[in-house]
Amino acid sequence: MKYICDCCGKECEDWPALAFSSPLYYDILPKKDKKEIAELSSDFCSIHHADQTDRFVRGVLFQKVNNHCEDLHYGLWVSFSEKSYQDYKDNFDNKEHEGSYFGWLCNDIPDYDFEESIPTSVYTRKGGDRPEIVPHKDFDHPFVRDYYNGVSKEEAENRIKAMLEKTTNKKLWWKFW
Template sequence: MFWKRKKNKTAEFKCSECGKVHSEWPALTFKSPANYDFLSDKEKTELVKLDSDFCEIHYEDQIDRFVRVTLIQKVNDTCENLDYGLWVSLSEKSYSDYKSNFDNENHETGYFGWLCSVSSP
């Protein structure tokens, strides 16, 4: 993606996913958790269930569970926020609760999870 600063302090960027130019700030996202990224292609095919919001890695003796969440960072001197789509690991109980309430707008709770997103080298 690229940024182009205009005189009126708005920015444009070309999305690497759709190829279109957008004027609103992009959400910076990770397509998968780092634990997935570290797997071989064969392991990804054999062990993983992955979609845009959920990831399960089925090892022989355990299942690792991840969800994509949004971290919102307020930016000084602007009316826009910067959003990050990050992955966190959750326990089996928390993962099941999160997944079963994913589309429930009235469900409010908190979960403990470990951050599992890293930049590519």
């Protein structure tokens, strides 16, 4: 989709949003478990293990791109506590709901090593848009540093290309937001 950018006045083309269709913990389940212990929709996922239930919510993360008018958009999943998950779910259809939640990032983003999950704040947005995910600034990880410092336009385009090439092998998909 081409348009004249309000920021630079040049003709631009939208980048696709880079989105994961499910959290990593769902992706690694055997097929049988996906059918028997998991529930997945476009915005919610729960996995009912014998000793615990894992709960996930889908949100968006806007990656700053330096010297460019457009951000790189990610569709990612975060895990929530039972209380936060229920509150978010209870207010899901309330277009005026404003709230914030603690969550853990639950997708492995290409080009980053995730030995442990990244803590995040998740902010609901009026109008029914998916909540915005913001990594905690004090967590030392290259993805967090890139979030706050930005990435180059070339790096953003390389990420788009790499994720689009992997869509045939992983549960990743893209669309325009």
